[in-house]
Amino acid sequence: MGIFSKLKQAFAGKDDQDRYLSGLDKSRRSFSQRIRNLALNFTGVNEEFLEELMIVLLEADIGIRTAEKIIERVETRAMDEKLKKFDEISECLIEVMAEMYEEAGTCDDHVNENGPTVVLMVGVNGSGKTTTTAKLTKLYQEQRKKVVLAAADTFRAGAVDQLAMWADRLNVPCIKGREGGDPSAVLVDACRYALEEKADYLIGDTAGRLQNKANLMKELEKMKRVVGREIDGAPHEVWLVIDATTGQNGISQAQVFLETTAVTGIILTKLDGTAKGGIVFAIRDQLGLPVKFIGLGEHPDDLRPFDLQSYLYSLCEGMLEDHD
Protein backbone atom coordinates (compact mmCIF):
# COMPACT_ATOMS: atom_id res chain seq x y z
CA MET A 1 0.00 0.00 0.00
CA GLY A 2 1.39 3.44 -0.94
CA ILE A 3 1.77 6.27 1.54
CA PHE A 4 -1.30 8.13 0.19
CA SER A 5 -3.54 5.18 0.93
CA LYS A 6 -1.93 4.62 4.31
CA LEU A 7 -2.42 8.25 5.27
CA LYS A 8 -6.01 8.17 4.11
CA GLN A 9 -6.70 5.06 6.14
CA ALA A 10 -5.05 6.50 9.26
CA PHE A 11 -6.88 9.81 8.83
CA ALA A 12 -10.25 8.08 8.60
CA GLY A 13 -9.76 6.85 12.15
CA LYS A 14 -8.86 10.24 13.66
CA ASP A 15 -11.04 12.50 15.79
CA ASP A 16 -10.21 15.90 14.37
CA GLN A 17 -10.78 15.31 10.66
CA ASP A 18 -13.03 18.30 9.92
CA ARG A 19 -10.93 20.74 11.88
CA TYR A 20 -7.73 19.62 10.22
CA LEU A 21 -9.27 19.72 6.75
CA SER A 22 -10.86 23.14 7.14
CA GLY A 23 -7.93 24.62 9.08
CA LEU A 24 -5.47 23.56 6.40
CA ASP A 25 -7.77 24.37 3.50
CA LYS A 26 -5.74 27.32 2.19
CA SER A 27 -2.47 25.45 2.46
CA ARG A 28 -3.89 22.35 0.81
CA ARG A 29 -5.35 24.23 -2.13
CA SER A 30 -2.09 25.98 -2.74
CA PHE A 31 0.37 23.13 -2.12
CA SER A 32 -1.51 20.27 -3.77
CA GLN A 33 -2.47 22.36 -6.75
CA ARG A 34 1.06 23.54 -7.31
CA ILE A 35 2.44 20.05 -7.08
CA ARG A 36 -0.18 18.81 -9.53
CA ASN A 37 0.67 21.61 -11.94
CA LEU A 38 4.19 20.22 -12.07
CA ALA A 39 2.74 17.16 -13.79
CA LEU A 40 1.91 19.25 -16.85
CA ASN A 41 5.52 19.60 -17.99
CA PHE A 42 6.86 16.51 -16.27
CA THR A 43 9.32 14.50 -18.32
CA GLY A 44 11.22 12.86 -15.47
CA VAL A 45 13.22 13.73 -12.36
CA ASN A 46 15.63 16.11 -14.05
CA GLU A 47 17.17 19.44 -13.12
CA GLU A 48 14.23 21.43 -14.42
CA PHE A 49 11.70 19.40 -12.45
CA LEU A 50 13.74 19.59 -9.24
CA GLU A 51 14.07 23.36 -9.62
CA GLU A 52 10.32 23.73 -10.00
CA LEU A 53 9.71 21.45 -7.04
CA MET A 54 12.11 23.56 -4.98
CA ILE A 55 10.07 26.68 -5.78
CA VAL A 56 6.84 24.98 -4.68
CA LEU A 57 8.44 23.89 -1.40
CA LEU A 58 9.81 27.37 -0.73
CA GLU A 59 6.45 28.95 -1.55
CA ALA A 60 4.89 26.70 1.09
CA ASP A 61 7.39 28.18 3.60
CA ILE A 62 9.14 24.87 4.13
CA GLY A 63 12.41 26.79 4.46
CA ILE A 64 15.50 26.55 2.29
CA ARG A 65 17.45 24.11 4.47
CA THR A 66 14.60 21.65 4.77
CA ALA A 67 13.61 22.07 1.12
CA GLU A 68 17.16 21.28 -0.03
CA LYS A 69 17.22 18.11 2.07
CA ILE A 70 13.84 17.02 0.70
CA ILE A 71 14.92 17.60 -2.91
CA GLU A 72 18.13 15.67 -2.39
CA ARG A 73 16.31 12.68 -0.99
CA VAL A 74 13.59 12.69 -3.63
CA GLU A 75 16.25 12.78 -6.34
CA THR A 76 18.29 9.93 -4.83
CA ARG A 77 15.25 7.77 -4.22
CA ALA A 78 13.83 8.38 -7.67
CA MET A 79 17.14 7.22 -9.16
CA ASP A 80 17.60 4.23 -6.87
CA GLU A 81 14.04 3.02 -7.27
CA LYS A 82 13.78 4.03 -10.91
CA LEU A 83 10.63 6.06 -10.33
CA LYS A 84 9.26 7.34 -13.59
CA LYS A 85 5.60 8.22 -13.15
CA PHE A 86 4.52 11.53 -11.68
CA ASP A 87 2.30 9.81 -9.11
CA GLU A 88 5.24 7.77 -7.89
CA ILE A 89 7.24 10.96 -7.40
CA SER A 90 4.35 12.55 -5.48
CA GLU A 91 4.22 9.54 -3.18
CA CYS A 92 7.96 9.69 -2.75
CA LEU A 93 7.75 13.39 -1.84
CA ILE A 94 5.19 12.76 0.91
CA GLU A 95 7.21 9.82 2.20
CA VAL A 96 10.34 11.96 2.44
CA MET A 97 8.46 14.77 4.19
CA ALA A 98 7.05 12.34 6.76
CA GLU A 99 10.45 10.78 7.37
CA MET A 100 12.18 14.10 7.79
CA TYR A 101 9.71 15.19 10.42
CA GLU A 102 9.86 11.91 12.29
CA GLU A 103 13.63 11.64 12.17
CA ALA A 104 13.92 14.81 14.18
CA GLY A 105 12.61 12.72 17.07
CA THR A 106 9.64 12.97 19.36
CA CYS A 107 9.40 14.73 22.64
CA ASP A 108 7.41 13.41 25.56
CA ASP A 109 4.97 15.55 27.49
CA HIS A 110 6.30 16.65 30.85
CA VAL A 111 3.52 15.99 33.30
CA ASN A 112 3.95 16.54 37.02
CA GLU A 113 2.55 13.40 38.66
CA ASN A 114 2.70 14.92 42.14
CA GLY A 115 0.79 18.15 41.75
CA PRO A 116 0.00 20.86 39.26
CA THR A 117 1.84 20.75 35.94
CA VAL A 118 3.10 24.28 35.37
CA VAL A 119 3.06 25.55 31.78
CA LEU A 120 4.54 28.92 30.82
CA MET A 121 3.38 30.45 27.55
CA VAL A 122 6.02 32.61 25.88
CA GLY A 123 6.21 34.35 22.50
CA VAL A 124 6.03 37.77 20.87
CA ASN A 125 3.01 40.03 21.31
CA GLY A 126 0.13 39.19 19.03
CA SER A 127 1.31 35.64 18.33
CA GLY A 128 -1.87 34.39 19.99
CA LYS A 129 -0.59 33.57 23.48
CA THR A 130 -3.66 34.73 25.39
CA THR A 131 -6.19 33.14 23.05
CA THR A 132 -4.13 29.95 22.99
CA THR A 133 -3.99 29.88 26.78
CA ALA A 134 -7.79 29.93 26.74
CA LYS A 135 -7.97 27.23 24.07
CA LEU A 136 -5.54 25.05 25.99
CA THR A 137 -7.69 25.45 29.07
CA LYS A 138 -10.69 24.21 27.10
CA LEU A 139 -8.72 21.22 25.83
CA TYR A 140 -7.67 20.24 29.36
CA GLN A 141 -11.20 20.77 30.64
CA GLU A 142 -12.40 18.30 28.03
CA GLN A 143 -9.97 15.83 29.61
CA ARG A 144 -11.60 16.62 32.98
CA LYS A 145 -8.51 18.40 34.26
CA LYS A 146 -8.68 21.23 36.75
CA VAL A 147 -6.97 24.36 35.41
CA VAL A 148 -5.79 27.58 37.08
CA LEU A 149 -4.64 30.54 35.00
CA ALA A 150 -2.04 33.16 35.87
CA ALA A 151 -2.22 36.52 34.10
CA ALA A 152 1.53 37.14 34.17
CA ASP A 153 1.49 39.50 31.21
CA THR A 154 1.37 42.57 33.43
CA PHE A 155 3.16 44.63 30.80
CA ARG A 156 0.58 45.01 28.04
CA ALA A 157 -2.40 47.13 28.94
CA GLY A 158 -5.50 45.01 28.66
CA ALA A 159 -3.75 41.62 28.62
CA VAL A 160 -4.81 40.82 32.20
CA ASP A 161 -8.44 41.75 31.45
CA GLN A 162 -8.38 39.72 28.23
CA LEU A 163 -7.28 36.58 30.07
CA ALA A 164 -9.66 37.25 32.98
CA MET A 165 -12.53 37.48 30.52
CA TRP A 166 -11.63 34.09 29.07
CA ALA A 167 -11.31 32.64 32.57
CA ASP A 168 -14.83 33.86 33.34
CA ARG A 169 -16.20 32.31 30.18
CA LEU A 170 -14.48 29.00 30.81
CA ASN A 171 -15.27 29.14 34.50
CA VAL A 172 -11.71 28.72 35.76
CA PRO A 173 -9.88 30.81 38.38
CA CYS A 174 -7.45 33.43 37.11
CA ILE A 175 -4.80 34.89 39.40
CA LYS A 176 -4.04 38.50 38.53
CA GLY A 177 -1.61 41.20 39.50
CA ARG A 178 -1.85 44.86 38.76
CA GLU A 179 -0.80 46.28 35.41
CA GLY A 180 2.91 47.08 35.48
CA GLY A 181 3.41 44.82 38.51
CA ASP A 182 5.93 41.99 38.88
CA PRO A 183 4.82 38.98 36.79
CA SER A 184 6.83 36.65 39.01
CA ALA A 185 4.77 37.72 42.03
CA VAL A 186 1.60 36.77 40.13
CA LEU A 187 3.08 33.36 39.36
CA VAL A 188 4.01 32.75 43.00
CA ASP A 189 0.44 33.52 44.09
CA ALA A 190 -0.90 31.32 41.31
CA CYS A 191 1.38 28.40 42.27
CA ARG A 192 0.19 28.56 45.88
CA TYR A 193 -3.42 28.76 44.79
CA ALA A 194 -3.03 25.85 42.35
CA LEU A 195 -1.44 23.71 45.10
CA GLU A 196 -4.16 24.57 47.56
CA GLU A 197 -6.89 23.83 45.04
CA LYS A 198 -5.16 20.64 43.87
CA ALA A 199 -5.26 21.82 40.28
CA ASP A 200 -3.92 19.60 37.50
CA TYR A 201 -2.57 22.49 35.41
CA LEU A 202 -1.37 25.99 36.03
CA ILE A 203 -0.96 27.96 32.80
CA GLY A 204 0.91 31.26 32.96
CA ASP A 205 0.40 33.80 30.17
CA THR A 206 3.57 35.91 30.00
CA ALA A 207 4.51 39.15 28.24
CA GLY A 208 6.26 38.98 24.89
CA ARG A 209 8.62 41.90 24.95
CA LEU A 210 11.46 41.47 22.53
CA GLN A 211 12.97 44.93 22.52
CA ASN A 212 15.70 43.97 24.93
CA LYS A 213 17.03 40.44 24.94
CA ALA A 214 18.87 40.81 28.24
CA ASN A 215 15.72 41.99 30.03
CA LEU A 216 13.59 39.29 28.47
CA MET A 217 16.08 36.69 29.62
CA LYS A 218 16.21 38.14 33.13
CA GLU A 219 12.43 38.23 33.39
CA LEU A 220 11.94 34.69 32.09
CA GLU A 221 14.70 33.33 34.30
CA LYS A 222 13.13 34.97 37.34
CA MET A 223 9.72 33.51 36.50
CA LYS A 224 11.21 30.06 36.13
CA ARG A 225 13.16 30.37 39.36
CA VAL A 226 10.18 31.42 41.44
CA VAL A 227 7.80 28.76 40.14
CA GLY A 228 10.54 26.14 40.68
CA ARG A 229 10.72 27.21 44.32
CA GLU A 230 6.98 26.76 44.78
CA ILE A 231 6.37 23.53 42.83
CA ASP A 232 8.89 20.75 42.30
CA GLY A 233 10.31 20.67 38.76
CA ALA A 234 8.28 23.70 37.60
CA PRO A 235 7.95 24.99 34.99
CA HIS A 236 7.37 21.54 33.51
CA GLU A 237 6.66 22.97 30.08
CA VAL A 238 7.65 26.23 28.41
CA TRP A 239 5.70 26.55 25.21
CA LEU A 240 6.67 29.04 22.56
CA VAL A 241 3.72 30.41 20.61
CA ILE A 242 4.44 31.24 16.95
CA ASP A 243 2.06 32.89 14.49
CA ALA A 244 2.17 30.76 11.31
CA THR A 245 1.25 33.76 9.15
CA THR A 246 4.53 35.50 10.01
CA GLY A 247 6.57 32.86 8.18
CA GLN A 248 10.35 32.96 8.33
CA ASN A 249 10.21 36.22 10.26
CA GLY A 250 8.27 34.47 13.02
CA ILE A 251 10.92 31.75 13.10
CA SER A 252 13.70 34.32 13.51
CA GLN A 253 11.84 35.95 16.39
CA ALA A 254 11.31 32.52 17.92
CA GLN A 255 15.05 31.95 17.78
CA VAL A 256 15.57 34.87 20.18
CA PHE A 257 13.37 33.11 22.73
CA LEU A 258 15.26 29.86 22.27
CA GLU A 259 18.50 31.70 22.94
CA THR A 260 17.12 33.14 26.15
CA THR A 261 15.29 30.25 27.71
CA ALA A 262 14.80 26.46 27.55
CA VAL A 263 11.64 25.93 25.49
CA THR A 264 10.06 22.46 25.52
CA GLY A 265 7.63 22.75 22.60
CA ILE A 266 6.04 24.94 19.96
CA ILE A 267 2.43 25.98 19.55
CA LEU A 268 1.80 27.13 16.00
CA THR A 269 -1.21 29.46 15.77
CA LYS A 270 -3.27 30.78 12.85
CA LEU A 271 -2.39 27.92 10.53
CA ASP A 272 -5.88 28.42 9.08
CA GLY A 273 -4.92 31.96 8.06
CA THR A 274 -2.04 31.02 5.78
CA ALA A 275 -1.51 29.12 2.55
CA LYS A 276 2.04 28.38 3.70
CA GLY A 277 1.39 25.43 5.97
CA GLY A 278 4.79 23.93 5.18
CA ILE A 279 6.15 26.12 7.98
CA VAL A 280 5.66 23.14 10.30
CA PHE A 281 8.70 21.53 8.63
CA ALA A 282 10.82 24.66 8.82
CA ILE A 283 10.07 24.94 12.54
CA ARG A 284 10.90 21.31 13.18
CA ASP A 285 14.16 21.58 11.30
CA GLN A 286 15.32 25.09 12.15
CA LEU A 287 14.26 25.25 15.77
CA GLY A 288 14.76 21.55 16.49
CA LEU A 289 11.56 21.41 18.53
CA PRO A 290 8.33 19.49 18.08
CA VAL A 291 5.09 21.27 17.24
CA LYS A 292 2.83 20.30 20.15
CA PHE A 293 -0.40 22.02 19.18
CA ILE A 294 -1.71 23.88 16.17
CA GLY A 295 -4.28 26.67 16.00
CA LEU A 296 -6.78 25.94 13.24
CA GLY A 297 -9.29 28.74 13.81
CA GLU A 298 -10.55 31.41 16.19
CA HIS A 299 -13.00 29.29 18.19
CA PRO A 300 -11.99 28.10 21.64
CA ASP A 301 -11.95 24.48 20.47
CA ASP A 302 -9.82 25.13 17.39
CA LEU A 303 -6.55 24.26 19.09
CA ARG A 304 -5.65 20.66 18.34
CA PRO A 305 -2.73 18.44 19.31
CA PHE A 306 -0.37 18.20 16.35
CA ASP A 307 -0.68 14.88 14.57
CA LEU A 308 1.73 14.26 11.69
CA GLN A 309 -0.53 11.90 9.74
CA SER A 310 -3.56 14.19 9.96
CA TYR A 311 -1.44 17.18 9.05
CA LEU A 312 0.16 15.49 6.02
CA TYR A 313 -3.14 14.12 4.80
CA SER A 314 -4.84 17.49 5.15
CA LEU A 315 -1.99 19.24 3.36
CA CYS A 316 -1.77 16.78 0.47
CA GLU A 317 -5.32 15.55 0.01
CA GLY A 318 -5.71 17.28 -3.35
CA MET A 319 -2.79 15.30 -4.68
CA LEU A 320 -4.69 12.09 -4.03
CA GLU A 321 -7.50 12.80 -6.44
CA ASP A 322 -6.92 9.77 -8.58
CA HIS A 323 -6.39 7.44 -5.65
CA ASP A 324 -8.87 5.60 -3.53
Ligand SMILES: Nc1nc2c(ncn2[C@@H]2O[C@H](COP(=O)(O)OP(=O)(O)OP(=O)(O)O)[C@@H](O)[C@H]2O)c(=O)[nH]1
Ligand atom coordinates in the same frame (compact mmCIF):
# COMPACT_ATOMS: atom_id res chain seq x y z
N1 LIG B 1 -7.65 32.51 12.74
C1 LIG B 1 -7.00 32.34 13.88
N2 LIG B 1 -6.85 33.37 14.71
C2 LIG B 1 -6.18 33.17 15.87
C3 LIG B 1 -5.63 31.90 16.22
N3 LIG B 1 -5.01 32.03 17.42
C4 LIG B 1 -5.16 33.32 17.80
N4 LIG B 1 -5.86 34.03 16.87
C5 LIG B 1 -6.22 35.45 16.88
O1 LIG B 1 -5.04 36.23 16.96
C6 LIG B 1 -5.28 37.46 17.63
C7 LIG B 1 -4.18 37.72 18.66
O2 LIG B 1 -4.31 36.81 19.69
P1 LIG B 1 -3.93 37.15 21.22
O3 LIG B 1 -4.20 35.91 21.97
O4 LIG B 1 -4.56 38.39 21.66
O5 LIG B 1 -2.38 37.39 21.08
P2 LIG B 1 -1.29 37.51 22.24
O6 LIG B 1 -0.04 36.80 21.79
O7 LIG B 1 -1.83 37.11 23.56
O8 LIG B 1 -1.02 39.00 22.25
P3 LIG B 1 -0.31 39.73 23.41
O9 LIG B 1 -1.23 39.59 24.59
O10 LIG B 1 -0.21 41.09 22.86
O11 LIG B 1 0.98 39.06 23.63
C8 LIG B 1 -6.68 37.33 18.18
O12 LIG B 1 -7.56 38.05 17.35
C9 LIG B 1 -7.00 35.84 18.10
O13 LIG B 1 -8.37 35.56 17.92
C10 LIG B 1 -5.80 30.80 15.28
O14 LIG B 1 -5.34 29.68 15.47
N5 LIG B 1 -6.50 31.08 14.13
